[in-house]
Amino acid sequence: MNIEASEKLALFGGAPVRPTLLPYARQSIDAEDIAAVSRALAGDWVTQGPGVKQFEEALAAVAGARHAVVVANGTAALHAACWAAGLGPDDEVITTSLTFAATANAVVYQGARPVFADIDGATLNLDPDAVKRLATPRTRALLAVDFAGLPCDWDKLRALALEHGWLLIADAAHSLGGALGGRPVGTLADLTTFSFHPAKLITSGEGGAVVTDRDDLAERLRIARHHGIRYQDPARPWRYEIDVPGHNFRLTDFQCALGLSQLARLEGFWAARDRLARRYRERLAGSPFLELPALPADRRHGRHLFVVLLRLERLTVDRDTVLSALRAENIGATLHYPLAHLHPFYRRRFGYGPGLCPIAEAAERRLVTLPLFPTMSEADQDDVLRALDKVFTHFARRAS
Numbered sequence: 301m302n303i304e305a306s307e308k309l310a311l312f313g314g315a316p317v318r319p320t321l322l323p324y325a326r327q328s329i330d331a332e333d334i335a336a337v338s339r340a341l342a343g344d345w346v347t348q349g350p351g352v353k354q355f356e357e358a359l360a361a362v363a364g365a366r367h368a369v370v371v372a373n374g375t376a377a378l379h380a381a382c383w384a385a386g387l388g389p390d391d392e393v394i395t396t397s398l399t400f401a402a403t404a405n406a407v408v409y410q411g412a413r414p415v416f417a418d419i420d421g422a423t424l425n426l427d428p429d430a431v432k433r434l435a436t437p438r439t440r441a442l443l444a445v446d447f448a449g450l451p452c453d454w455d456k457l458r459a460l461a462l463e464h465g466w467l468l469i470a471d472a473a474h475s476l477g478g479a480l481g482g483r484p485v486g487t488l489a490d491l492t493t494f495s496f497h498p499a500k501l502i503t504s505g506e507g508g509a510v511v512t513d514r515d516d517l518a519e520r521l522r523i524a525r526h527h528g529i530r531y532q533d534p535a536r537p538w539r540y541e542i543d544v545p546g547h548n549f550r551l552t553d554f555q556c557a558l559g560l561s562q563l564a565r566l567e568g569f570w571a572a573r574d575r576l577a578r579r580y581r582e583r584l585a586g587s588p589f590l591e592l593p594a595l596p597a598d599r600r601h602g603r604h605l606f607v608v609l610l611r612l613e614r615l616t617v618d619r620d621t622v623l624s625a626l627r628a629e630n631i632g633a634t635l636h637y638p639l640a641h642l643h644p645f646y647r648r649r650f651g652y653g654p655g656l657c658p659i660a661e662a663a664e665r666r667l668v669t670l671p672l673f674p675t676m677s678e679a680d681q682d683d684v685l686r687a688l689d690k691v692f693t694h695f696a697r698r699a700s
């Protein structure tokens with residue numbers, strides 16, 4: 301009886317498994333990062349100085365692309381990619397609903413229509429067959445997300461893009477450092493976007509980038525970033541013109557200094573995340589209460605998020621109650637993501653609703669993101685495992 305009392309869920313007034321909240325993500329900024337930012341701030345340029353080019357060159361090298369264009373954040377990267385792609389009001393872009401809203405919002409900023417294809421229930425990435433069924437003469441681009449960090453089946457997506465003449469855009473906010481068959485994320489689509497928000501794989505405070513091999517797209521990305529300005533003559537920079545209004549998506553030099561310093565640490569961050577993710581998979585593989593997403597052998601997972609799928613038929617409560625119970629235990633578990641097509645705007649503007657992406661809808665009801673970040677300790681991870689055990693034991697559906 302004492303054991304039962306000690307295991308009373310924090311949700312119901314019991315003691316939590318840990319005294320302070322373990323967040324789902326956390327940046328790692330060290331003394332060298334701070335020194336790099338200080339040096340940049342003490343220099344001649346606060347913005348648009350040499351730090352931008354240095355960060356861009358390092359990023360292009362990591363991503364295996366000819367060009368990198370850094371911008372103010374990951375959303376601006378998606379927006380700049382859609383701008384550079386020349387998307388407009390009569391265009392359709394096939395994308396996933398299991399993503400941060402920014403992915404689909406960027407299509408809307410250009411006046412184009414996001415068309416949501418369903419996902420593969422095992423990998424949680426876009427299902428190429430579902431994409432194929434949604435092709436119309438108005439489809440201009442395919443915008444896929446490497447969900448949680450798992451690179452999509454880009455070979456199949458590319459074959460579709462070639463067949464139909466679509467531009468291929470990757471939202472790789474979760475998968476910087478990932479690869480497919482040894483080819484790095486950044487080489488798998490025509491345009492690839494990254495985010496450097498503190499929750500992501502490296503940070504520049506806020507920040508983002510688009511990489512591409514295509515010179516014409518790189519040129520348009522730079523124009524999109526800087527108001528749409530086209531210079532006529534390098535000797536007379538005061539004479540410029542605007543063909544299409546762009547944006548101010550510039551990233552400051554001191555943010556680039558942080559991004560560059562962090563990029564040098566990417567492999568170390570990845571190794572720490574990968575070790576913890578493998579340990580999660582080992583410990584959770586036998587759990588009757590959840591399933592793990594598939595991890596195809598030809599992918600190097602970017603390890604941004606560690607997500608699990610609850611086996612709701614074995615539990616007496618829904619996903620939200622499990623999240624509330626984990627939060628009460630001071631485990632910052634969360635949901636990635638409320639589906640894009642079910643946001644009020646997408647229902648109102650495009651008439652979308654439940655039933656459009658049944659596999660994504662079924663997955664969303666079961667999804668839980670567990671904490672994962674490079675400085676998380678094994679003791680922290682044991683707290684997560686203990687909390688899961690406690691919550692599952694309490695809410696287990698018992699055979700009658």
Ligand SMILES: *Cc1c(COP(=O)(O)O)cnc(C)c1O
Pocket residue numbers: 373374375376399400402403445471473474495496497506507508
């Ligand atoms: C974080 C994220 C973005 C947006 O990046 P910001 O830097 O926060 O603007 C876009 N898409 C996905 C999938 C993301 O996770």
